[in-house]
Amino acid sequence: MEESISKTDVLSKRSKFAYSIGNVLNDITTSMWFSYILLFYNRVVTLTNVSAGYLLLIGQIADALSTIFVALTCDRTRTGLFHHGKRKTWHLIGVICVLISFPFLFNLCIGCQHSKLWVKFIYYAVFIIIYQFGWVCSHVVHLAMINELTHIEGERVALNSYRIAWTFVSNVFLFTMASILLGLSATSDQSSITPADAPLFLKLTFFAVGFGLICMIIFHIGLKESNQTTEEREYHSKLISTSNRKLKQMTWKSFLCEKEFYQCAFIWVCARVVLIVTVAFLPLYIIDTISRLDRIFIGVAPLCACLSGLLTSFSMRAVNERLGRNLTNIIGYGLALVGMILLWFIIDIKSKVEIEIALISTCILLGIGASTTGICSITLASDLIGLNTECGAFVYGVMSFLDKIANGIIIAIVQQFNPCKLSSTQTCASYYRCIVTLIPGGFSMLAILMILSMWKTNLGGNRYEIIQEEQCEMEMKTKVDYNERSPLVD
Numbered sequence: 128m129e130e131s132i133s134k135t136d137v138l139s140k141r142s143k144f145a146y147s148i149g150n151v152l153n154d155i156t157t158s159m160w161f162s163y164i165l166l167f168y169n170r171v172v173t174l175t176n177v178s179a180g181y182l183l184l185i186g187q188i189a190d191a192l193s194t195i196f197v198a199l200t201c202d203r204t205r206t207g208l209f210h211h212g213k214r215k216t217w218h219l220i221g222v223i224c225v226l227i228s229f230p231f232l233f234n235l236c237i238g239c240q241h242s243k244l245w246v247k248f249i250y251y252a253v254f255i256i257i258y259q260f261g262w263v264c265s266h267v268v269h270l271a272m273i274n275e276l277t278h279i280e281g282e283r284v285a286l287n288s289y290r291i292a293w294t295f296v297s298n299v300f301l302f303t304m305a306s307i308l309l310g311l312s313a314t315s316d317q318s319s320i321t322p323a324d325a326p327l328f329l330k331l332t333f334f335a336v337g338f339g340l341i342c343m344i345i346f347h348i349g350l351k352e353s354n355q356t357t358e359e360r361e362y363h364s365k366l367i368s369t370s371n372r373k374l375k376q377m378t379w380k381s382f383l384c385e386k387e388f389y390q391c392a393f394i395w396v397c398a399r400v401v402l403i404v405t406v407a408f409l410p411l412y413i414i415d416t417i418s419r420l421d422r423i424f425i426g427v428a429p430l431c432a433c434l435s436g437l438l439t440s441f442s443m444r445a446v447n448e449r450l451g452r453n454l455t456n457i458i459g460y461g462l463a464l465v466g467m468i469l470l471w472f473i474i475d476i477k478s479k480v481e482i483e484i485a486l487i488s489t490c491i492l493l494g495i496g497a498s499t500t501g502i503c504s505i506t507l508a509s510d511l512i513g514l515n516t517e518c519g520a521f522v523y524g525v526m527s528f529l530d531k532i533a534n535g536i537i538i539a540i541v542q543q544f545n546p547c548k549l550s551s552t553q554t555c556a557s558y559y560r561c562i563v564t565l566i567p568g569g570f571s572m573l574a575i576l577m578i579l580s581m582w583k584t585n586l587g588g589n590r591y592e593i594i595q596e597e598q599c600e601m602e603m604k605t606k607v608d609y610n611e612r613s614p615l616v617d
Contacts, residue, residue: 138277138286145349146276147289150269152222152339153262155297156229159335160186160258161406162302162429165542166414167233167328168251170320178248180542183407186255187535191528193263198524199379201268212352214275218268222343224261228254229336233328267527270505271520272352274512281444283509284502288443291502295437295494297338302433304334306426319414319422377515382522390581391507392526394456397574398504399530400537401463401567402497407538412470412563415547416556417486419479424486431487432494439498452503452510453578459499460571460578466492467568474560500574510586537566 138146168179201217231237231254236247273286308327382388410425446455469489476482508526512519541562547555 138282142276142350143286143289145346146269146272146286147293148342149218149272149346149350150266150290151293151297151342152225152336153265153269154294155301155335155339156225156258157262158298158301158406158429159233159331161403162410163233163305163328163425165407165538166320166410166425171322171325171328172235172247172251173322174244174247176542176545176547178244180539180545182248182251182255183542184535184539185252186259187531187538189256190259190263191531191535193260194267194524194528194531197263197267198271198520201271201520214268214272215347215350215352218265219347221261221264221266221268224257224264226261226336226340228257228261230329230332232258233332235325263527267520267524270508270523273509274519275352281448284444284447284506287502287505287509288440291443291498291505292437292440293342294501295433295440295498298433299430299437300338301331301335302426302430305331306423306430309423309426320425377518379518379521382511382518385511387511387581387584387586388522390577390584391504391511391586392529393577394507394574395504395526396530396533397570397577398497398500400533400570401460401574402501403530403534404537404566405493405497405563408541408559408563411547412559413486416474416559417482418556420482420486424483428486428490432490432497435491435494436498437494439495440502443499443502447503447506452506453582456500456503456507456578457575459496459503460575461496462492463496463500463571464568466490466496467564467571471560471564474556507586513586541566 164183165176165179168174168182169176174182197217201214232251236242236250239246239250269290273283276286277283308331312324312327406429409428413420413424413428414422443455450458466489469485469492473482473485473489476485508522512522546552546558
């Protein structure tokens with residue numbers, strides 16, 4: 128049995144590399160989206176805090192609804208276009224949508240710069256919806272391919288680790304370019320962002336899209352999609368069956384009836400909320416709460432987090448094997464909590480140099496925590512799916528749906544009650560201080576409690592049904608005759 132699985136499931140280095148960069152365009156654009164969208168719409172486009180929050184919420188709702196549509200439709204798709212594979216076809220559609228929409232999100236309203244607020248709102252909302260649909264097509268499909276490319280747990284952990292590693296590589300590139308552009312830009316205000324910085328954000332957008340496009344070309348040329356037929360998938364199920372057990376075929380309704388599905392989804396959502404809320408409000412925290420640092424730190428701070436996260440991702444496979452996934456996940460949330468505590472007290476430091484050191488140290492901890500919890504949450508979902516790849520896109524889709532809705536609502540509420548204007552005030556400083564510490568900290572503690580509640584849970588291990596002796600004989604005969612019959616299927 129081991130030989131039968133290992134021959135097809137151990138991926139080549141080329142395939143691993145091609146797969147690992149398949150989500151880079153999504154990674155780099157979504158990082159820019161969450162890191163700078165509120166800052167750009169409020170300080171450059173001069174929309175109100177509430178309008179900026181609702182634009183982000185529209186994007187999250189569009190993302191969530193698209194996720195369910197793509198997840199269900201992709202799983203039911205039989206073939207791809209031009210012999211490209213059904214998963215990669217959906218992925219390509221997503222790439223095209225992202226490429227044609229994202230540059231408009233970080234540009235001034237073309238032909239409507241001086242129009243009324245509602246005109247600008249609709250203009251950006253249209254491109255946001257197109258972008259989010261494309262992002263979902265690529266994201267959900269890329270995740271679903273993990274369980275189809277390999278059934279070996281170690282290989283899946285490795286693919287997740289490489290995927291997360293390239294997420295951090297993308298972010299390192301983005302924030303390095305942001306730091307360079309911010310450092311080279313000539314402006315009278317070195318501690319804030321103004322409408323005069325619009326060309327800076329447009330340049331950063333083209334750098335991000337160009338880098339992502341190169342990676343997408345390599346992905347589509349370098350990775351061959353797994354195209355198992357129905358009979359081949361059934362044969363694989365027989366291989367992992369024992370003499371009196373058979374793997375159950377799952378439907379999306381079957382997954383919804385499992386308690387573990389909701390536990391994994393909750394941990395997934397907590398990991399995403401901790402990451403997204405921190406990323407979205409960290410630039411505003413630096414500008415309005417700390418206020419004494421050069422604005423280049425809105426690029427340097429997340430860059431430090433990405434570098435630490437990148438280095439952490441390389442060790443995740445070994446750490447998971449030594450400590451176990453649950454303990455590793457708890458350590459990740461623990462480091463995130465330490466980072467939140469440091470963010471709370473940074474504002475009380477008097478020396479500017481000490482503030483810079485404290486901020487960078489905090490971002491390093493947050494990067495390690497985000498990398499750890501991100502990899503563990505995705506791997507939990509992968510373990511939940513296990514060998515039931517027939518509903519892989521649905522599982523990842525629902526979890527993405529929940530995290531998009533949760534993050535969208537949280538950020539919209541935060542912006543609804545945001546007291547900050549274009550200039551920093553003491554009230555504004557205290558507000559962002561609470562947002563970047565209390566919300567992520569609370570979700571980190573909830574995630575730890577959920578992990579403890581499912582400590583001994585065997586994910587996907589109870590999907591076997593007992594079969595009768597007559598069926599056993601038929602299964603054994605099927606295994607023997609498979610190689611002789613399989614050519615006739617074609």
